[in-house]
């Protein structure tokens with residue numbers, strides 16, 4: 001996906017993306033402070049928002065090939081199992097229990113398959129939201145702070161899962177997170193937003209270890225101070 005000269009106003013906030021290239025089949029980390037525009041940018045990628053000006057080239061991706069999960073996932077008022085099955089049925093598929101079981105088993109939710117989804121814990125809801133996105137086998141997945149409530153073992157599990165999917169099906173991932181260690185472990189490319197502007201993009205290791213860009217340097221210093 002490629003964005004050029006994008007501007008988008010929402011309320012008092014203005015997002016500016018001069019140039020953003022999201023290479024296919026890579027894991028992209030989208031970072032920046034609270035309110036800098038990460039979710040707004042993700043919604044533009046998804047097509048939930050349209051830009052006021054500029055161009056988005058989705059390079060042949062159709063709407064159903066792009067999926068987004070959020071920090072506070074919207075779940076249907078039914079069971080865990082039905083929450084996974086429903087989006088597949090909407091696509092005209094007729095999934096068997098044996099299609100669903102491995103996904104829920106791997107993240108520990110199979111034993112809760114008949115439980116009302118609204119009664120899940122915050123972390124369990126996030127896991128269910130990830131499953132709902134991944135099982136649709138999209139080509140482009142945006143994960144907006146969706147792993148933020150997971151315990152370290154569960155984060156590891158999903159990190160492994162994301163890598164497997166990327167390697168097997170060349171899926172493009174956009175990970176939005178304030179957990180820089182997660183971004184550092186996972187990302188091929190980093191994109192840093194500051195106050196509504198895309199400031200710098202590039203290879204993750206280079207930018208996170210050794211970046212001369214002043215605003216990114218200051219952001220990384222503040223984040224690591226917050227963690228001590």
Ligand SMILES: Nc1ncnc2c1ncn2[C@@H]1O[C@H](COP(=O)(O)OP(=O)(O)OP(=O)(O)O)[C@@H](O)[C@H]1O
Pocket residue numbers: 010011012013032033034035036037038039040041
């Ligand atoms: N519909 C809207 N109306 C008015 N302001 C909005 C709207 N949507 C977003 N904003 C504002 O745009 C700014 C960017 O919001 P956005 O959710 O994109 O930030 P973010 O980088 O994802 O933040 P965080 O890290 O806190 O999740 C915020 O100041 C927010 O209040």
